[in-house]
Amino acid sequence: MSESAEHTPVISVRNLWKVFGPKAENVPENSALKGLSAAEVRESTGCTAAVRDVSFDVNKGEVFVVMGLSGSGKSTLVRCLTRLIEPTAGTLEFDGDDVRGMDTESLRTLRRHRASMVFQNFGLLPHRTVLDNVAYGLEIQGVGKAERRERAGEMVDKVGLEGLGHRRPAQLSGGQQQRVGLARALAVDPEVLLFDEPFSALDPLIRRDMQEEVVRLHNEEGRTMVFITHDLSEALRLGDRIALMRDGEIVQLGSPEEIVANPADDYVRDFVRDVPREQVISVRRAMRPADAGEAEDGVALTPDTLVSDAIEAVARSGKPARVMKDGKLLGVIDHDRLLSVVARLGEDDATGAAADEGKVAAV
The missing domain is CATH 3.90.1280.20 (CBS domain Like)
Known part of the structure; x- marks a missing residue:
């Protein structure tokens, strides 16, 4: 992780909600629901508030980790950042641009050029080689064949897959496939990399290797990253700052040291109890x-x-x-x-x- 991140917000989120269910747009405005648990909100409204009144900034050059157990809202939140899931309420800015107000073309530009996502399921095209998979995003952007293959080759080498560019995904290990996904995201040179639990399906040794790869790439490039995980050790290892979520809300936001040394409540204290x-x-x-x-x-x-x-x-x-x-x-x-x-x-x-x-x- 970086020694110090520049305090210039790349992503700015204020009072963001994502509610699933009937008349979902009424839930954020209903003051009577404040203080109710997620179960009580469901019982009262028939809706599920997956993200509840969340606010934070992601600063330029930092690794911002969102951590929580299954169902905490972390994956929904990261998908809201590029409107893969439409937020219900709140404001969302990317470099000062209103993401919720973007038209189709602006949103397409955001997803193709400015923010790239790395998912848990690798999403590789099985009939394409490693090199062609990595070049796919550039192909979508309309980059010429020679240029995109050159760029893809550079990214394949950067993520430690030298000599494997001609192979198909089925010929690779799980860790190697995830490296292809990472190279594909890097190839379009995005301002922000968004990781949605990318390593959770990998075995522990490969997972640690991939964590080290993210640390290395960040140290080399200083690229802004938002990383979603349910694993505390992964969050502590990668994050400049960590937002810990529960039932759609952020219960504590701070550096790894702040969260471990000064847990905000018993829930956080239980989370960090076994940390050395x-x-x-x-x-x-x-x-x-x-x-x-x-x-x-x-x-x-x-x-x-x-x-x-x-x-x-x-x-x-x-x-x-x-x-x-x-x-x-x-x-x-x-x-x-x-x-x-x-x-x-x-x-x-x-x-x-x-x-x-x-x-x-x-x-």
Whole structure:
């Protein structure tokens, strides 16, 4: 993931709703439904509010992850961004352009040139070679044969399929097929890549390889990405920011560190309970002011250094480590401080578990 995303919204969503059912357009305007659960809304209206009053920005160059369990609304949400599913209410802008107000031609341009989607089902054309599958989007755009094959060849190499351009999809593994889908999306040079649970059907080892491929491509190109997943480890690994959804609503939006360190409610706390926090929390949350003489000594770490890496650095040097940014000393992290942080994280987990046990006892 990028070290810092430019805070320039590429996608801006405000008060977005997608409601399925009779007279769906009345649901967003009905103030009596606010605060009701998804089941209560269905019982009251006969409608399913798959996306409920959602607002967020996707900044230029960031990986924005939308995470949630099955039925949370995350896949419906990503399809609303390019109107593959029509939103019921709210505003949706792409680089300042009103997506909901786009005519057919403008919408076609958005989907073909500006935003490309990578789906879980690869959607490859079985009778075409890898190279021709990758070139398909360019063919739809009207790009000449020689140019599109050259571009497709570059993308095939970029995603690690060198020498396989002549093969058919049936001759590839699942991971290789997904790489073809990724190359096809990249070939049209979109401003934004939209991933809808693209790796969930892959086995764990191939899935991790594909995650690493996304990280590598993002580091090389800095392309804006919206990534949908139900897997927390995948979200933490890929996301600059994560929007956690439940019943069509965003219950928390923040960096992986913010969500793990400061869960918004019990639902989020349950989600992140088993996360090795020292592998997500940075030293900026653990450092202390430097004592006299510590400013010139010890290993220098950035504020984004993970606690797990700081433990290794301090153990190796046998001295406190300095936390530095732009040549300025922000603080110090030492052995005792790191141990107390890890212990405190464990206490936080224990406190959460005790609270849950108390709730059960009270019931």
